[in-house]
Amino acid sequence: MSWIKYLHVLALVLWFGSAAADIILELVLRKTSSREGQLTLIRLHAIIDKTLETPGFLVTLITGFFLLMKYPNPSGPLYVKIGCGLAAAAANLFCVKKVLDRDRWAKSIAKDAWPLQLERGKDLTRDVYLSMLGVPFAFVALYIAVVYF
Numbered sequence: 371m372s373w374i375k376y377l378h379v380l381a382l383v384l385w386f387g388s389a390a391a392d393i394i395l396e397l398v399l400r401k402t403s404s405r406e407g408q409l410t411l412i413r414l415h416a417i418i419d420k421t422l423e424t425p426g427f428l429v430t431l432i433t434g435f436f437l438l439m440k441y442p443n444p445s446g447p448l449y450v451k452i453g454c455g456l457a458a459a460a461a462n463l464f465c466v467k468k469v470l471d472r473d474r475w476a477k478s479i480a481k482d483a484w485p486l487q488l489e490r491g492k493d494l495t496r497d498v499y500l501s502m503l504g505v506p507f508a509f510v511a512l513y514i515a516v517v518y519f
C-alpha cells in the first residue's frame with residue numbers, strides 16, 4: 371500500500387470513528403434532561419468536530435484527490451465512489467456547521483434555560499440529525515473501495 375493510500379485509510383478511520391462517537395453523543399443528549407448535561411454534550415460534540423472529525427474528512431478528501439491522479443480515465447465504480455464520498459463529505463460539512471452554530475448559541479442562552487427545550491436548540495439539533503443522511507453514502511463509498519480496489 372502506498373503511503374498516500376495508507377494516509378487516506380487512516381484519515382477515514384479518524385473520520386468514521388469520530389462520526390460514530392458523535393452519533394452516540396447525540397443519542398445520549400436526546401435522553402439527557404439536566405441543563406448542565408445538555409450543555410456539556412453540546413460542547414463535547416463541537417470539540418470532537420473541530421479536533422478530530424474535520425481533520426479526518428479533510429485529509430480523506432485531499433488524499434483521495436491525490437490518489438485520483440493515478441487514474442486518468444476513472445472507471446464507473448470509481449466515479450460512483452467519488453460521488454458518494456463527496457456527498458458524505460458535504461453532509462458532514464453541513465453537520466459541523468450546525469454543531470458549531472448550536473455550541474455558540476448554547477453559550478449565549480439564559481442561565482435558567484434548557485437548550486433542548488428552546489425552539490432554536492430543537493431546530494439546530496434536527497439539522498444535526500438531518501446530516502446523518504450522509505451516512506449511507508459513506509458506506510457505499512467504503513463498499514465500492516473494498517470490493518473494487
Ligand code: HEM
Nearest residue numbers: 379431434435437438452455456458508511512515516519
Ligand atoms: C466516504 C468517503 C470515502 C471512503 C469510505 C473511501 C475509502 C477508500 C478505501 C478503503 C480505499 C482503499 C482501497 C483499497 O486499496 O483497498 C480508497 C482508495 C481510494 N480512494 Fe477513497 N474513500 C472515500 C473518499 C474518496 C474521495 C472523495 C476520493 C476522490 C476524490 C477518493 C479516491 C480514492 C482513490 C483514487 C483510491 C485509490 C484506489 C486504488 O488505487 O486502489 N476516495 N478509498
